[in-house]
Amino acid sequence: xxxxxxxxxxxxxxxxxxxxxxxxxxxxxxxxxxxxxxxxxxxxxxxxxxxxxxxxxxxxxxxxxxxxxxxxxxxxxxxxxxxxxxxxxxxxxxxxxxxxxxxxxxxxxxxxxx
Amino acid sequence: xxxxxxxxxxxxxxxxxxxxxxxxxxxxxxxxxxxxxxxxxxxxxxxxxxxxxxxxxxxxxxxxxxxxxxxxxxxxxxxxxxxxxxxxxxxxxxxxxxxxxxxxxxxxxxxxxx
Numbered sequence: 001x002x003x004x005x006x007x008x009x010x011x012x013x014x015x016x017x018x019x020x021x022x023x024x025x026x027x028x029x030x031x032x033x034x035x036x037x038x039x040x041x042x043x044x045x046x047x048x049x050x051x052x053x054x055x056x057x058x059x060x061x062x063x064x065x066x067x068x069x070x071x072x073x074x075x076x077x078x079x080x081x082x083x084x085x086x087x088x089x090x091x092x093x094x095x096x097x098x099x100x101x102x103x104x105x106x107x108x109x110x111x112x113x114x
Numbered sequence: 115x116x117x118x119x120x121x122x123x124x125x126x127x128x129x130x131x132x133x134x135x136x137x138x139x140x141x142x143x144x145x146x147x148x149x150x151x152x153x154x155x156x157x158x159x160x161x162x163x164x165x166x167x168x169x170x171x172x173x174x175x176x177x178x179x180x181x182x183x184x185x186x187x188x189x190x191x192x193x194x195x196x197x198x199x200x201x202x203x204x205x206x207x208x209x210x211x212x213x214x215x216x217x218x219x220x221x222x223x224x225x226x227x228x
Contacts, residue, residue: 043151043159043205045215056214062209077153089157095201103209103216105159 003014003096004032004075006106014114016081021109023075023092027100032075033093033103036060043091049075116141118206118219126225127196134181134193137206145211148182148189153203153221155210162204167190193224201226 005024013019023032033057048056049067060109066078079086089108118139127133139148150162165173165182172180177197181190189208193200206219 033215035216037157042220043207043218044217045217048214050214058215083203089224090119091159096199102161103160103166105151110157 004092004104005105006021006090006109008109009107010110010112012112012114013082015084019079019082019111021079021092021111023094023106024073025075025094031095031103032069033095034077034091035052035091035105036086036088037091037108038085038088046077079111080086080112082111084113086113087113092104116210116217118208118209118217120204120206120219122222123220124223124225126227127193128227129196129198131196132194133196134191135193135204135206135223135224137189137191137219139189139206139208139217139219140189141187141208141210143210146178147209147211149207149209150178150180150189150191151205151218152200153205154201157204158193162227163191193196196226198226198228200224 007022032049033074035043037043045058047061064080069075091108093103095103120137121177146167148165163173163175165180177194179192179205203221203223205221207216209216
């Protein structure tokens with residue numbers, strides 16, 4: 001099954017700036033997820049999104065983060081005021097048919113905060 | 115706390131040989147799915163294999179198979195006839211029914227020696 005595409009592939013930003021990471025589903029998926037992976041560490045869950053609402057979020061997903069699906073297609077992760085420790089790979093994932101359907105990952109966006 | 119432990123930070127194997135990567139997890143739930151994901155140097159997360167906890171039969175996908183021991187909460191991955199393209203980080207993960215998130219282990223870096 002096709003995954004999702006993510007843009008940009010690499011984003012460099014200054015500390016304190018806002019960034020928007022985009023996830024573009026290839027077909028009509030129902031569930032979306034964001035994960036992050038700090039270099040050399042494990043993949044960590046951020047948030048899950050179903051039917052235009054957040055369904056689950058982790059303690060990492062604080063007020064600095066937000067998600068939305070503004071045009072019914074793209075799924076975005078916004079980081080309002082980036083910090084150095086936000087530097088990481090951010091992965092979007094999708095699943096299609098149900099809550100326990102397998103999650104397929106996009107290629108990731110590498111975020112570098114200077 | 116829900117945790118996944120991969121006790122082998124690094125493993126190496128000769129090309130064409132068989133290697134087994136270990137994974138244990140901790141959950142009090144009875145309905146969950148287990149996964150192995152592969153992360154090559156490109157850092158994309160690629161699904162290798164999935165196991166439903168309610169199934170006693172071990173999952174297989176070509177050269178990849180698992181040894182699922184539910185009582186011991188163990189979920190190891192066996193790679194037969196190792197190929198150079200198998201070199202990657204391998205992450206074990208599980209998803210509890212209704213949780214809508216994957217919990218990952220720290221990963222095992224697999225090196226294939228020609």
